[in-house]
Amino acid sequence: MSLDDHAEALASDLGVDKEEVKSDLKNLVEYSVPMDEAKQSLRRKYGSGGGGGSEPSTVDVADVTPESSNVTVTATVLTVGKRSIRYQGDDQVIFEGELADETGKISYTAWNDFGLEAGEVITAGNAGVREWEGEPELNLGESTNVAREDETLDVPYDVGGDADLSELRPGDRGVALDVVVAELEEKTIDGRDGETEIKSGVVADETARLPFTDWQARDELVEGATVHAENVYVREFRGVPSVNFSEFTTVSPLDREVDVSDTATRMDVREAVETGGMFDVEVVGSVVAVRDGSGLIQRCPECGRVIQKGQCRSHGAVDGQDDLRVKAIVDDGTGTVTAILDDELTAEVYGGGLEKAREQARDAMDQEVVADTIRESIVGREYRVRGNLSVDDYGANLETTEFAATNDDPADRATALLSEVDA
Numbered sequence: 001m002s003l004d005d006h007a008e009a010l011a012s013d014l015g016v017d018k019e020e021v022k023s024d025l026k027n028l029v030e031y032s033v034p035m036d037e038a039k040q041s042l043r044r045k046y047g048s049g050g051g052g053g054s055e056p057s058t059v060d061v062a063d064v065t066p067e068s069s070n071v072t073v074t075a076t077v078l079t080v081g082k083r084s085i086r087y088q089g090d091d092q093v094i095f096e097g098e099l100a101d102e103t104g105k106i107s108y109t110a111w112n113d114f115g116l117e118a119g120e121v122i123t124a125g126n127a128g129v130r131e132w133e134g135e136p137e138l139n140l141g142e143s144t145n146v147a148r149e150d151e152t153l154d155v156p157y158d159v160g161g162d163a164d165l166s167e168l169r170p171g172d173r174g175v176a177l178d179v180v181v182a183e184l185e186e187k188t189i190d191g192r193d194g195e196t197e198i199k200s201g202v203v204a205d206e207t208a209r210l211p212f213t214d215w216q217a218r219d220e221l222v223e224g225a226t227v228h229a230e231n232v233y234v235r236e237f238r239g240v241p242s243v244n245f246s247e248f249t250t251v252s253p254l255d256r257e258v259d260v261s262d263t264a265t266r267m268d269v270r271e272a273v274e275t276g277g278m279f280d281v282e283v284v285g286s287v288v289a290v291r292d293g294s295g296l297i298q299r300c301p302e303c304g305r306v307i308q309k310g311q312c313r314s315h316g317a318v319d320g321q322d323d324l325r326v327k328a329i330v331d332d333g334t335g336t337v338t339a340i341l342d343d344e345l346t347a348e349v350y351g352g353g354l355e356k357a358r359e360q361a362r363d364a365m366d367q368e369v370v371a372d373t374i375r376e377s378i379v380g381r382e383y384r385v386r387g388n389l390s391v392d393d394y395g396a397n398l399e400t401t402e403f404a405a406t407n408d409d410p411a412d413r414a415t416a417l418l419s420e421v422d423a
């Protein structure tokens with residue numbers, strides 16, 4: 001849109017003279033004020049005086065910004081997710097998903113039941129706009145008027161929420177999946193309504209494996225079951241996307257095979273880190289260093305944090321409990337990641353458990369000797385490292401589930417080399 005077009009649209013929205021708006025707009029833009037901000041500022045300037053200033057403007061989805069106040073959009077409903085939240089002490093059912101027009105798509109939350117259905121075209125009059133993680137999101141509530149339209153929009157997105165596991169991102173709602181329950185565990189948790197039975201585990205499809213939680217502990221979800229699930233939502237859990245089955249999720253048996261792979265997704269370290277967090281990923285690289293805080297360590301009995309000189313950061317002086325851990329920096333040439341090995345994997349690379357570690361530390365009168373022994377054993381060697389990756393401001397950590405020297409599994413190495421040659 002040209003400045004002239006912006007001015008004309010804004011002037012007609014605000015019910016004021018176009019030339020006046022244009023000159024103000026030109027001024028602001030010349031002072032490097034972004035167009036959206038400039039328009040917002042003029043809305044405030046003319047808003048109270050000009051006729052119709054409080055009317056929401058009709059906008060394209062792509063033009064909705066976190067700074068927009070109330071807007072009217074005509075869009076296709078892509079997905080409708082239903083969820084119950086506790087709001088100011090009461091349970092409230094809300095609807096969430098995405099709307100799209102030809103220009104883009106946007107998330108919405110409907111606080112009232114407008115009977116939205118995927119595929120229909122609606123005009124949401126006077127929808128609120130709020131910011132959610134830097135992106136605008138529409139709020140459809142008491143003051144929003146939802147009208148059905150007869151037209152169809154040519155939107156460049158799939159309607160209905162069918163997705164592969166590899167595409168899922170935290171915040172996705174109203175998603176439909178075809179998955180196999182690969183691992184399952186039943187748990188009792190202390191939920192918001194007291195003790196609750198839940199199921200959790202891993203679901204898999206052709207593209208990926210992800211952790212899941214079924215807050216209803218449904219009978220249909222058993223290990224090995226192949227199911228079609230509608231209306232699931234995705235949250236972040238320990239840095240990776242996690243699939244959530246709510247009370248509104250429907251699960252039905254699926255009569256086709258889902259060909260799941262038991263191997264982790266093999267990636268370059270850089271690629272993996274760029275995803276921002278991944279469940280069950282595998283990298284191959286050399287251990288370049290073993291970080292401090294490896295080997296024989298002590299944890300706080302209260303919180304499990306690693307303690308220094310008997311002091312926990314939260315609980316002060318405590319009687320630490322011995323544990324074994326390795327934090328190994330793995331480099332594959334594209335980037336580095338810290339592989340974190342638990343006590344069992346540490347015992348394998350150390351060649352012994354807690355008893356041996358305590359004995360070696362006693363003999364040397366220094367527990368650092370355990371970390372040194374591990375350093376001698378693994379630094380400079382190449383490993384295949386499988387685990388769950390989380391990424392934060394301090395770096396990338398791989399909570400390791402498998403740690404194998406590559407020359408221990410030559411067949412695997414050969415396959416990896418061949419696939420590199422093919423690529």
Ligand SMILES: [Zn+2]
Pocket residue numbers: 300301302303304305312313314315316
């Ligand atoms: Zn503590």
